[in-house]
Structure formats: structure tokens, C-alpha cells
Amino acid sequence: MSNKPLKIVFAGTPDFACPSLTALVRDTDLSIKLVITQPDKPSGRGLEFTKPAIKVLAEKINLPLTQPEKINQLKARLLEIKPDVIVAVAYSQLIPEDLLAIPRLGWINVHASLLPRYRGAGVIQAPILNNDQESGVTIMLMAKGLDTGPILAQSRVTLSLNETAGSLSESLSQLGGSLLLKTLKAYVAGDIKPREQEHTQSTYVGLIKKQNALIDWNKPAKTIEKLVRAMSPWPTAWTWLNGRQLKITAAEPKTLPINTYKVGKTFLYNNMLAVQCGEDSLLINRLKLESKNEVTAKAFINGHQDLIGQILG
Template sequence: FFEIIEVITQPDKKAGRKQLLAEPPIKTEALKYNITVRQPENISDYNLPQTDLIMVIAYAQILPEKILNIPKYGAVNLHGSLLPKYRGAACVQAAILNGDSESGISFIKMDAGIDTGPILINKKMEIKPTGTGGSLYAKLSELGGKFIVPTLSDYIKRKIAPYSQDQTQASYAKKLKKQDGQINWNLPAEKIERFIRAMSPWPGSYSLINTKILKILEAKNKLLKTNKYKIGEIFLYNGFPAIQCGKDALIIEILQLEGKKEISGKDFIKGYFKFIGSILK
């Protein structure tokens, strides 16, 4: 086992509709065990104490070399993809967006690059056909948690020989912004269905109906083989709203109009039948 000297996490931030100050979950957990918590605004300005090892998980700041060089065994990062595939912040969403059948986790020894360091281990897991960004993230987190202690232990005992990533197989998934969730209805329905799942819960997928935002929260993964409507047009299918895509159409199961609660597709038809025939932007 390891002695945790301190936990370093992001500063408390305002959250929710009331914008109340909320602390990161790891801070809450660490304080239960009387572990020192540090929350520097900029990690580059932080004076890290002498330590044997740093374990990094979704920290959201780049650690400078002056910090990486302090620990005796360096810094190990747990990343949510099978590196070198999908380096970067949106690695979980990227696997679903691209229709991958599997994802996984990678433990790497950190260097000055972004997710470019030598690999300690990879562990694979299946992506379910209905998996979302949120559900996959949760499963990868659970998988990673199981391997932190044994991986670090084997690494320190030199039972693991880190190996270089194959740079020719590398790809990058940039950090997502809220506007990245806007749906392009010109794409095939198959890709849009994956997009909706990948963007759930963050940043969420949406479109514009007239001047209002319409969040598309869930669509059936069975596509409609029809192309007779205008691209982006809402039409009725077996009591559900369906939307014409660049190829085929999607049946929408759960959605939310701006300023309203999320509702089922059938309830949307009952309350907003006037939108049948509208074109989403």
C-alpha cells in the first residue's frame, strides 16, 4: 500500500442554477480521511513537496517538467483510452463517435507531451451498442480504480517495463465545448445516433427549432430507412418524432425544449404537434 502525502485538485467552483460554490468530489473524500488537500489555480506555480510518485487522473492542467522531475519514480497518468489512440481530453467521447467496439484504459509514465509518455499497461473493455459518454466514463473509471494499486506496485518493483507508444497510430481528441454539441443533420443517421450518445451528458447534443434550443437527449439506435423528407425535418412516426438526416432518419425518444422539462418523444408530439414539419438547424 501507499501513503498519500496530499491530494492536489482544482479550486472550488460555482455550480448549478444557484451557482453555489462546490468542491471537487475528491476533495470531499480526501478530507474524510484527514488527507491534506491543495487547490492551486495554476499548478506551474505550486511548490510540490518531495515525494516518490505522483498519480494523475483527469487533472485538467498540464504538469510542467519541473514538477514531473521531482518524484523518484516520476508521474503516472491514468488515461481513458487505449493509447496511442485518442490522446487528449475527449478520449471517451471519441471512441463512441467513431463507432469503436472497444475502449479501455492506459497507465503511462508522463513526459512533457500530452498523453505521449511510455505505456505501463493497457486494459480493454467492450463498448455497448447503447453506451453513452457518461456510462462509458463510469465503467472506465471503475476499471481504472481496480488497477491503480497493483499497477503502481508492479511499476515501482520494476515488474513492468514501460514501452514507447507507436507514434504512427496516434490520434487526438480535443477538449469539447458546449457548442460542439450542435447536431449536423446533413450527416447520416448512423453517425448522428452515435453523436447523441457520445455527447451525453456533456456537452449534450442539441439543435435549433425556430430560435429555441431543442436538446436531443436520446434516440433509438434502430434507424429509419427513409429519405423522402427535407434534411432536418421533423415528421411523425408511430407516435414519435422522427428527424430526417442526410441518409436515413432517427426516431427521438427523449428531448427537451429550451426552458422546459425533458419529456418523452410521445409526450413531445402531444404537446408540440405544431412542430411537425419544422426544419431543425
């Protein structure tokens, strides 16, 4: 690195991006000239406007901040800044080609999968749903197209049997922050040569929506158990109970070799709540009925004695 700090623009939105911005801010060889994030959006029952996590962090450490509806509105400002590098982490907008060409050293992206596997949006949930043994982070140069750019570095993590989307996101966000800083410095020094992805090996995953978390009890218990973990903490796996939404927030990783009940029927197994699936049965640990608080399965049964024997879905 030269004696002159590298001029950085950072684009990111959710909690996942915060460790990356924090890592860049702490390095005195770098100068954050601008933070770009999504506009505040209404959320919750009251639809109150909520600040993105990156906005909260940027305001806390007094970084210059902007929230355009579309990033192409910033072209003139980016040309004025003349950044050496623009770093994007979970920013949630495709970058136009004319903006990709602005920074001297390009755009660098922190992507939460081992590319070319899992390009797209739902990359945290995908390895859990597909029973992968590992996931990881890719640091890449951005190019035209969705997650198609050359790879600068990758780092892997092993998935635990209890891995949820929440726990994996936290692990990968921390890993991404440390790997980003190390990779950025090596790339600027000329110590890393970008390598093209094996595009023929690429897979894509779409944006996770609430409907993706609806449980189909006809599927095997092992498949549903993975869905519960992959949809935690959001949007949370759910089913129907007497016309009300019932969220399954946690289940036992080990399924039961029981196939004697009607699909979707609840029953007790060693005083634990179980549900018959299309193959084997699933033990439920925690649930949340519509408009109620999350509770243990035992507490739920105590308050809903008529639950046992009902058909979910």
C-alpha cells in the same frame, strides 16, 4: 513493497478520478501525503461555487488537500514531501518538467483511452463518435508532451450499441482505479518494464465544447445517433426549434431507411417522433426544450402538437 508505506501525492479533479483515489487510500502499503485538485468554480444558473468531486472525497476521508490555480505553485511543498510517486487522473493541467522530476519513481497517469490512439481531452467521446468497437484505460508514466509517456499497462472494454459518454466514463473510471493499484505495485516491485508508445500511430482529440454538440441534420442518421450518445450527459446534442434550444437526450440506435422528407423535418413513424437526416431518418426517444424538463418524445408531442412537420435546425 517495503515495510515503509509508499509516499503518494494524488492530483485529480472530476468524478472520473474518484475510484483511483479510493483504491489508493484503501491500500495500507500506500500513504497519501497530499491531494491536489482544481479550485472551486462557479456553475449553474446561480453561478454558485461548486467543489470538484475529488475535493468532496478528500474532505470526506480527511486527506490533506490543496487547490492551486497553477500546479507549479506547489514546487516547494512537493520538494518538502519528497513523494515516491505522484498519481494524476484527469487533473486538467500540463505538468512542468521541473515538477515531473520531483518524485523518485515519476508521475503515473490514468488515461481513458488505448494510447497512442486518442491523446488529449475528449477521449471518452471519441470512440463513440468514431464507431469504435472498444475503448480502454492506459496506465502510463508522464513525460514532457501531451499523453506521450511510456505505457505501463492497458485494459480494454467492449462498447455496447447503447454506450454513452456517461456509461463509458463510469466503466473506465472503475477499471482505471483497479488497474492503477495493480500496476503501481508491480511497477514499484520492478515487475513492469515501461514501453514506448508507437508515436507514429498517435491521434489527438480536443476539448469537447457545447458547439461540438450542435446537430447538423444534413449528416447521416447513424452519425447523428452516435453524436447523441457521445454528448450524453454533457454537453448534450442539441438543435433549434423556432429559435429555442432543443436538446436530444436519447435516440434509437437503429435508424430508419426513410429519405422522402426535407432534411430536418419532423414526422411520425409508428407513433414515434422521427427526423429526416441527410441519409435515413432518426427516431427520437427523449428531449428537453430550453428552460423545460426532459421528457419522452411522446410526452413532448402531446404538449407541442405543432411539432410534427416542422424543420429543426
